[in-house]
Amino acid sequence: MALGLVAGLALGLIAAATGSTILADGLDRFVRPLGRLFLNLLTMVVVPLVATALFTAVAGLGDLRRLGRLGASALGFFWGTTIVAIGVGFAVAHLLLPFAPITPEQQADLRAAAAADTAFRQAAAQAPTGARFIVELVPANPVRAAADGSLLALIVFVTIVGAAAATLPEAKRRTLTDLADAGTQALIRIVRWVLVLAPVGIFALVAPVVARFGWSMVGAMLVFLAAVVSGCLLLVGLVYLPAVALAVRLRPGRFLRAALPSMAMGFSTTSSLAALPAMLDAAERDLHMSPTVAGLVLPLGASLNRAGSALYQAVAVLFAAQLYGIPVGPPELIQAGAAVFLASLTVAAVPAGSVVSLAPAFVQTGLPLAGLGVLLGLDRIPDMFRTMTNVTGHLAGAAIVAAAQGERLE
Numbered sequence: 001m002a003l004g005l006v007a008g009l010a011l012g013l014i015a016a017a018t019g020s021t022i023l024a025d026g027l028d029r030f031v032r033p034l035g036r037l038f039l040n041l042l043t044m045v046v047v048p049l050v051a052t053a054l055f056t057a058v059a060g061l062g063d064l065r066r067l068g069r070l071g072a073s074a075l076g077f078f079w080g081t082t083i084v085a086i087g088v089g090f091a092v093a094h095l096l097l098p099f100a101p102i103t104p105e106q107q108a109d110l111r112a113a114a115a116a117d118t119a120f121r122q123a124a125a126q127a128p129t130g131a132r133f134i135v136e137l138v139p140a141n142p143v144r145a146a147a148d149g150s151l152l153a154l155i156v157f158v159t160i161v162g163a164a165a166a167t168l169p170e171a172k173r174r175t176l177t178d179l180a181d182a183g184t185q186a187l188i189r190i191v192r193w194v195l196v197l198a199p200v201g202i203f204a205l206v207a208p209v210v211a212r213f214g215w216s217m218v219g220a221m222l223v224f225l226a227a228v229v230s231g232c233l234l235l236v237g238l239v240y241l242p243a244v245a246l247a248v249r250l251r252p253g254r255f256l257r258a259a260l261p262s263m264a265m266g267f268s269t270t271s272s273l274a275a276l277p278a279m280l281d282a283a284e285r286d287l288h289m290s291p292t293v294a295g296l297v298l299p300l301g302a303s304l305n306r307a308g309s310a311l312y313q314a315v316a317v318l319f320a321a322q323l324y325g326i327p328v329g330p331p332e333l334i335q336a337g338a339a340v341f342l343a344s345l346t347v348a349a350v351p352a353g354s355v356v357s358l359a360p361a362f363v364q365t366g367l368p369l370a371g372l373g374v375l376l377g378l379d380r381i382p383d384m385f386r387t388m389t390n391v392t393g394h395l396a397g398a399a400i401v402a403a404a405q406g407e408r409l410e
Contacts, residue, residue, distance in 0.1 A: 096227040
């Protein structure tokens, strides 16, 4: 994907620098349709993947009464910090994204290019505001909501069904979760097949845009990366470390020394699950946490805690809004925040999963899905930082829950 991005940037910059109309027309007529095809292949699995992944995650929790105070405390910390992360993402984006060198004329051109995006036109026309937004969170017809691309309403419906399934007897619940998990795995396999074409798709999406806007598009991408990295570092330094220091009475330096191997594993593999063995080792052997707390909270965090991903998605929504010149006021921010929070629960265990699961937030806020193609090409660096942030949050949550249970960490 990085190679596709570099090749697209290079060809686009050559077309912009030479002013060749033949090359620019060729990109529009022959290359752009390939990008559209790739985007269609990717977005066709979004609705079913969101539904099955979210149902598996929620129903798989089991009855929260049986999960007990330990699991409820962990979920409270994870979801609370996810909301904080969304706020941090919005704040960092508002501070840094205005430095992106995109002019109003370029925004108008991008909007015109996105006019062929049917989902964008529908979302821009139908995106609810105010009281209507609250009412339409609960769909009168879930099937129609899925068909119309009202993904946020679909997510709410699936969450309610998953919570109901979580209260069923174990045998019946397991039947439903096994079926949903099998569906999720099949859809993830389709995503992996589609991502094989990602270098060509990203090249086809990026090259025509850069040919039109030249270095200003490159500069906007760099500002976006700086915003994501800054937000992740702020979340770790200003939220997780102070929370551990206050709740656990553990010095930030001591916690970081214990967490560093897990953070490095998450950073290099971009997978919280791959870092889970290192997290368990750090929790039990280094921090002297009980196996009961570590064995419950850390796997739960690796499955459901996506604060770093939520922060990335918050920045990505505002980046796309600025790229296309679409105003985002307080009502739109609330809608985007709700969509990002729920979408963060559906991040699939595939490369660029946070980008794929951004579709509900994009549709809800009236943003062109074509913006996902640009984000895919840029995703490796943000993925490293957001996974490192997620892993830090898993360990911080486990430490805080252990302290709440009366354990003394060292």
